[in-house]
Amino acid sequence: MFPARTYTSFDEGDSMALFGRNKTSVGLDIGSGFVKLVQVDHSGDQPEVTRVAMRPLLPDTIVEGEIMDYALVSDTVSSLFQDLAIKGSAVVTAVGGHDVIIKPIQMTRMKDSEARQAISWEAEQHVPFDINSVELDFQILDPDGSGVNMEVLLVAAKRELVDNRMALMSDAGLSTNVIDVEAFALHNALEHNYPEAMQGTVALVNIGHEVTNVNILEGGVPILTRDIPFGSRRVREDLQRERGLTAEEAEDVVQGRNELPDLDTVVVQAADEVGVGIERAAAFLMTRESGEGLGRIYIAGGGARIPGMEQALANRMSVETVLVNPFERVPVNASAAVGMDLESAAPMLLLSLGLALRQA
Template sequence: MALFGLGGSKSTVALDVGSGLIKLVEMDHSKGDPVLSRVAITPVLADAIVEGEIMDPGVVSDAIRGLLRTAGIKTKKVVVAVGGRDVIIKKIQVDRMKESDAMEVVRWEAQQHVPFDIEGVELDFQILDPNGEGLQMDVLLVAAKRDLVEDKMGLLAQAGLEAGTIDVDSFALHNAFELNYPQAMDGVVALLNVGHEVTNVNILDRGIPLLNRDLSVGTRMFREDLQRERGLSVEDADQLLQGYEMTPDLQPSVQNRGDEIAVGLERAGAFLQTASRAGAAIQHVFCCGGGARIPGLTDVISQRVNVPVQVASPLQRLETKAGVFDTLNADEVGPLLMLATGLALRKN
């Protein structure tokens, strides 16, 4: 499922344009199983992207151009994603019919479920039980504000690129998890993507995305805590946050922000219990993004929600071409490549 697609070549180049880092992943699809063939990462100037909104397209498109140049990428076609509160994912039920007839009905139904003008929306859907016998079928509806899609395409155009596919964040994460942690497709699990400004919460029930929420917590807030409360410089704060040890300086921020994330997760879980399957509780949490490795964070979340929380990397089961991580530490950058890897799993 994708909001927009062209299709074609043997390898896919994906860009995850975050507010802290732009991540590029190239995946070779020529051998059947995907092989990770290139990775490149570049920082984004502070405040060029705020809460997903691109405030300074010139700065961001220059960073993208530079990234492609240093990575030696020639292709002009890339896969990107949209996400956030202007993307709605919802499981709905409609009368059973052929997929080719369903778009019109889904569009009609979508008007009840999408809180913005349906005329300004890109829609897609997937029938979840295509071989079911019942009179009704489960359909996963995806709606994204067209502005969001157009802004992304505009950004790419400014960087001299075009969108091969525009995916949705939570589907890309889902695809990366399906490949690397097939056990995440059993039962009810939460995927947390702790980024620079935002933590995405995705809850899956037997692999079907039931709920996605964004919490306004990310590595930037941890860093600001350390600057404000401990008097640390940006560099010293980042060094602690990207390090391996819990220290007295780190402890209070990790405890407070970790609790904040855990509360967001608990709320999402509670909403899920009332809104959908009675008794379905989150059984396991997987954590990715640049904040996943903050020392002690997964422990704080785990203590509060009382289920196992583990750091997840898209390199867990993915075959990687020799040399890809010659200049990068795979253990350190792995977790922040989850979304870009999921995007690159699509054959563009």
């Protein structure tokens, strides 16, 4: 099984010491639709969720994964923490998008410490950015192998992206030592709740407000990650344009608070767009001799909750599709959810949960 939890990307300083002091950690997901937060208490036998909260962002504060208004985001984050009176928790957040590259590579077998020296030279051949402007991390995927070469998962993130996120957290009054990678945190949360997803070839598809992240996992190893510029916002806009609904009416339909005749046609169209993205990401599977395609699709994010989406995607792909519950195997304290309906929002919280699960 792939130990996604051991990725300690982009640590600044000693994160272990930080986690050692804190019994709780907070996973903070800064999405274009909602800032979402999950707090996990690690002091018991198993992790327990002790806080869940989310707060909307104004439209276009974040556009296609890029933060346009840093001050507004940091204000939203700090007011969320203040309102919940969260103190003394380790805060973990994540970066993703085009400026993060995750790639399985092969390199000559060597010890972890030697690989750390060699990784920058290796990365130069695989990363399309100036190697001096990126933060690098890696994981040896077959540490017990004996071949001349070893499989390594290479991670590179533009330093500017990591620095900007650090600055945002500090502006929000939070001390963060760890910036994770979105794809790994999603993976981590999936692994924790659906261990069976770490076998065979599966897709983890997080359909957000503006962006859909597609992760293809093989035997628990993230072999491909890709973002599709599609999210629930598009469905809302389609409903406004094609059905003459107001933004509020359309959003009520998207969130399942209101029914609409023939919603199916819009959802089938949306599922088709997601399906094309998954097919493109998984196209390389078809060229393989084994011929093994996708075994299952796990969907999460607010877009996965659109009524009919799960079934429409299953039909489109002819693959079993599962709507992910991040709390499937993580107990939630009865008073954890603040000002929200946890059951309906659950699929949106996969990333935050994955971040909060990290600990020393």
